[in-house]
Amino acid sequence: MKVYIDGQLVDKSEAKISVFDHGLLYGDGIFEGIRIYNGRIFELDAHIKRLEDSARAICLELPMSLEEISQATVDTVAANGLRDGYIRLVVTRGAGGLGLNPYLCEKASVIIIADTIKLYPEEFYQNGLDIITCATRRPTPASLSPQVKSLNYLNNVMAKIEAIQAGTLEALMLNEQGYVAECTGDNVFVVRDGVIFTPSISAGALDGITRRTIMKLAVESGYEVREVYMSRYEIFTADECFLTGTAAEVIPVVSLDKRTIGSGQPGEITRELIAKYRALVAESGTPVGV
The missing domain is CATH 3.20.10.10 (D-amino Acid Aminotransferase, subunit A, domain 2)
Incomplete structure (x- = not known):
């Protein structure tokens, strides 16, 4: 499996974030869950727009344009050869200090995971x-x-x-x-x-x-x-x-x-x-x- 992290597609075993990331330390970040059906990403534009709205609401500056995030999502799905599955798109505040201050986080991180899912039998x-x-x-x-x-x-x-x-x-x-x-x-x-x-x-x-x-x-x-x-x-x-x-x-x-x-x-x-x-x-x- 390939995972997208900050501009790179890496193997699942190499997908890592800093222990100082505020997403890990404080749950400081946002996400979207998106479905793939028959080789198509359902309502991708709507999900990306909602991601932007969430970012604005918590004063989180997205490190990429919406178009770049959309393309990275498509590329991640393609790299994993998925025709049906689930995407978890995550934006964390990024690495910073151990305190709450989000302005010490230099840059947000974008993580995209594409895999299969079955929530209920x-x-x-x-x-x-x-x-x-x-x-x-x-x-x-x-x-x-x-x-x-x-x-x-x-x-x-x-x-x-x-x-x-x-x-x-x-x-x-x-x-x-x-x-x-x-x-x-x-x-x-x-x-x-x-x-x-x-x-x-x-x-x-x-x-x-x-x-x-x-x-x-x-x-x-x-x-x-x-x-x-x-x-x-x-x-x-x-x-x-x-x-x-x-x-x-x-x-x-x-x-x-x-x-x-x-x-x-x-x-x-x-x-x-x-x-x-x-x-x-x-x-x-x-x-x-x-």
Whole structure:
């Protein structure tokens, strides 16, 4: 495997960063997770734009132009001969002192990893996930906007630990007011009476790129989509529930906190959107040329 680090493609065994890098010391940096389908990078421009937005939000100066980052991403995928897989694009603050001061970091570092991924076994896409509500809350936007894809994911990691310890693969996260924000790495949708609902980004949900794609596909298919403040009650009493995310794609949820959702099987609208999403990603995106 070849990994891109600061202008060079190096073997995986040679991919190293400084122990003084603030991304390692403080989680000071940003990232994007991007998918490769059928030799194309899905929504590359949207991911690069979101990376830029995250950088601006935390006063991180990107060391390359957006065009250069995009080309480096394509080159990394091509160097690994991938037609289907996952890209982790990381920008760290760079090496600096042991203190918090980010202005002592001379230059940010860009790291691009391209590999295969399987977040959930295929059986869960067919039969659905059972999930729980975790005690760990989504951080308040007053501390850091949920739209920033920060390297500090410890909050999400702790929520994932709760899920695994409870015998599930995913957990629902609430905000400080008790409204649904998102899951540990995925956006949440429910269907009731043919209408599709998803938590508003002002409730703490990431404005996910897969989220946006599904909302667009749903509207094009004739469904009404509403962004709302959502409680667990709306999920307990929904006809259908599903999650979306770059790594997860679109996956059904059939129970929350031991309450069966709908029929207890993936719903008709969920299955329709899964099929439409898979058809879209198979033929869309930036060509890699491998």
